[in-house]
Amino acid sequence: xxxxxxxxxxxxxxxxxxxxxxxxxxxxxxxxxxxxxxxxxxxxxxxxxxxxxxxxxxxxxxxxxxxxxxxxxxxxxxxxxxxxxxxxxxxxxxxxxxxxxxxxxxxxxxxxxxxxxxxxxxxxxxxxxxxxxxxxxxxxxxxxxxxxxxxxxxxxxxxxxxxxxxxxxxxxxxxxxxxxxxxxxxxxxxxxxxxxxxxxxxxxxxxxxxxxxxxxxxxxxxxxxxxxxxxxxxxxxxxxxxxxxxxxxxxxxxxxxxx
Amino acid sequence: xxxxxxxxxxxxxxxxxxxxxxxxxxxxxxxxxxxxxxxxxxxxxxxxxxxxxxxxxxxxxxxxxxxxxxxxxxxxxxxxxxxxxxxxxxxxxxxxxxxxxxxxxxxxxxxxxxxxxxxxxxxxxxxxxxxxxxxxxxxxxxxxxxxxxxxxxxxxxxxxxxxxxxxxxxxxxxxxxxxxxxxxxxxxxxxxxxxxxxxxxxxxxxxxxxxxxxxxxxxxxxxxxxxxxxxxxxxxxxxxxxxxxxxxxxxxxxxxxxx
DNA sequence: AATCTTGTTACTATAATAGTAGTAACATTA
DNA sequence: TAATGTTACTACTATTATAGTAACAAGATT
Numbered sequence: 001x002x003x004x005x006x007x008x009x010x011x012x013x014x015x016x017x018x019x020x021x022x023x024x025x026x027x028x029x030x031x032x033x034x035x036x037x038x039x040x041x042x043x044x045x046x047x048x049x050x051x052x053x054x055x056x057x058x059x060x061x062x063x064x065x066x067x068x069x070x071x072x073x074x075x076x077x078x079x080x081x082x083x084x085x086x087x088x089x090x091x092x093x094x095x096x097x098x099x100x101x102x103x104x105x106x107x108x109x110x111x112x113x114x115x116x117x118x119x120x121x122x123x124x125x126x127x128x129x130x131x132x133x134x135x136x137x138x139x140x141x142x143x144x145x146x147x148x149x150x151x152x153x154x155x156x157x158x159x160x161x162x163x164x165x166x167x168x169x170x171x172x173x174x175x176x177x178x179x180x181x182x183x184x185x186x187x188x189x190x191x192x193x194x195x196x197x198x199x200x201x202x203x204x205x206x207x208x209x210x211x212x213x214x215x216x217x218x219x220x221x222x223x224x225x226x227x228x229x230x231x232x233x234x235x236x237x238x239x240x241x242x243x244x245x246x247x248x249x250x251x252x253x254x255x256x257x258x259x
Numbered sequence: 260x261x262x263x264x265x266x267x268x269x270x271x272x273x274x275x276x277x278x279x280x281x282x283x284x285x286x287x288x289x290x291x292x293x294x295x296x297x298x299x300x301x302x303x304x305x306x307x308x309x310x311x312x313x314x315x316x317x318x319x320x321x322x323x324x325x326x327x328x329x330x331x332x333x334x335x336x337x338x339x340x341x342x343x344x345x346x347x348x349x350x351x352x353x354x355x356x357x358x359x360x361x362x363x364x365x366x367x368x369x370x371x372x373x374x375x376x377x378x379x380x381x382x383x384x385x386x387x388x389x390x391x392x393x394x395x396x397x398x399x400x401x402x403x404x405x406x407x408x409x410x411x412x413x414x415x416x417x418x419x420x421x422x423x424x425x426x427x428x429x430x431x432x433x434x435x436x437x438x439x440x441x442x443x444x445x446x447x448x449x450x451x452x453x454x455x456x457x458x459x460x461x462x463x464x465x466x467x468x469x470x471x472x473x474x475x476x477x478x479x480x481x482x483x484x485x486x487x488x489x490x491x492x493x494x495x496x497x498x499x500x501x502x503x504x505x506x507x508x509x510x511x512x513x514x515x516x517x518x
Numbered sequence: 519a520a521t522c523t524t525g526t527t528a529c530t531a532t533a534a535t536a537g538t539a540g541t542a543a544c545a546t547t548a
Numbered sequence: 549t550a551a552t553g554t555t556a557c558t559a560c561t562a563t564t565a566t567a568g569t570a571a572c573a574a575g576a577t578t
Contacts, residue, residue: 007527009310010565011535015271016314020335023342031556041537046557051268055275056370061517065556069343071368071518075375076279077339078392083282084333109330111315116334133337258320259330266558269534270566290525300568305526323575324525 014040015048019057019073028066089253091119094221097246103239107209107250108135108143109219113159115143118219125226126202139165139179140172142194142206143220149186150208150217156183171196191240191247193232194222201227205235207247212255219254221247273299274307278316278332287325348512350378353480356505362498366468366509367394367402368478372418374402377478384485385461396457398424398438399431401465402479404451408442409467409476415442430455450499455486462486464494466506471514478513480506 017038035045052058056072094105098121108115115135138144167174186192192206209219276297294304311317315331353364357380367374374394397403426433445451451465468478
């Protein structure tokens with residue numbers, strides 16, 4: 001064993017890699033599929049998968065042996081969600097601001113090149129049907145833009161290498177030059193603006209959640225408004241202080257939690 | 260290596276055991292705590308935990324080295340939740356029944372001796388503040404009673420060995436004899452009744468979700484009503500057909516999915 | 519100031535895994 | 549129908565990852 005990684009379990013990592021192959025887009029996978037995708041040889045894959053099946057994290061259908069998530073995985077999902085202290089810490093802050101100002105608030109956490117939906121409160125005037133839990137389209141959302149604006153240069157180019165830029169509404173900015181300019185402006189401004197670029201009829205402003213010690217973005221918050229009732233100018237005048245205050249408060253909590 | 264469990268990874272199991280130590284009640288744990296609780300020696304625990312930390316599933320605070328769930332675990336929680344095909348399969352059925360009859364519906368899955376909340380739709384007349392995701396109090400809920408009624412004898416005694424029976428409302432049945440009688444009646448009746456035994460002001464009826472091939476309970480559904488507006492008699496007369504129909508439909512789906 | 523407890527590292531025997539190879543069952547194709 | 553390809557699963561052993569003991573420094577507790 002190499003001396004450096006003596007305190008790192010390769011077997012465990014392989015197991016985790018297998019688990020991350022299962023999600024909404026891929027609820028079912030075959031053994032060979034798993035083996036190929038993870039690069040683990042078939043025997044080891046079989047051993048690992050078998051372990052998951054025996055412990056209820058995966059289950060296999062009797063006929064075609066397809067593998068799917070088991071109840072233990074679902075339970076673990078629950079536990080991870082509610083046992084995540086960052087979530088528990090942010091919730092009351094957002095609830096407070098929501099009740100105080102009666103505005104829709106969304107929050108998300110950076111995980112590599114995507115955002116993970118953290119916690120959301122919505123006003124009834126907002127038609128927000130089925131927002132995703134995991135977002136890749138950082139370029140098209142207020143929460144995403146402000147994260148990109150605070151990415152380091154390598155992080156940013158890393159994102160755009162893997163990103164698939166496409167028009168989600170007629171307002172979506174898809175030209176790379178325009179996107180880069182927008183990101184630069186967001187950085188200078190300190191908060192981001194989304195003018196119906198993600199969902200028709202919704203305009204938003206977003207601010208970064210920072211680790212104040214490491215000076216790095218760890219997430220973002222946004223305030224969302226129906227475009228029919230609000231203008232961007234009005235929002236900027238009346239809500240940016242609330243937004244930045246909220247983002248600052250969350251940043252402090254999150255920093256103290258050592259994210 | 261023992262020949263029988265050649266295709267089972269002990270290392271992976273240990274890793275999973277570590278992960279399940281983190282939940283809402285225990286968002287933070289120390290290394291030695293993990294080592295003691297799992298029975299894994301300190302060095303191995305260190306190796307496993309280190310792997311989780313390096314991959315972002317756990318994070319450790321700079322000062323006291325306490326371990327907490329990381330963003331990767333939160334993301335995985337999301338994925339497990341939404342990638343669980345049973346959840347996706349049940350959702351539209353419950354939604355349909357909800358919209359058709361305008362009644363509050365709850366569903367849960369058996370995981371050992373507890374129930375995992377699966378999917379819920381609520382009418383505005385129901386004050387259901389903060390129901391738990393994981394339920395141990397099977398004896399006090401409609402969803403729980405009907406599961407107990409379909410447990411095998413060893414499963415049932417297994418539950419009561421670990422269960423802590425306590426009064427949650429003034430109606431909660433806490434006497435063991437009465438509980439056993441109630442379970443027997445539930446079995447004969449085919450559905451369970453909860454008369455404000457879990458939450459004051461809420462009465463429910465519950466039916467089992469069965470694996471029709473294996474003839475075993477895998478979960479349950481309940482219809483919940485405000486006690487102020489409904490009587491148990493009225494519910495039994497008007498809603499048991501809907502309840503049993505719904506449970507049957509879900510059972511079929513779930514069986515076909517091979518839970 | 520002394521003791522206990524914490525996380526972390528070094529070392530090596532032992533036990534677990536990787537990888538090759540091969541089987542039977544089933545699917546797909548000719 | 550026969551031939552070929554694919555699937556999950558198993559047997560075997562060389563390799564290597566892990567378990568376990570021991571020891572250490574840094575904090576915490578006494």
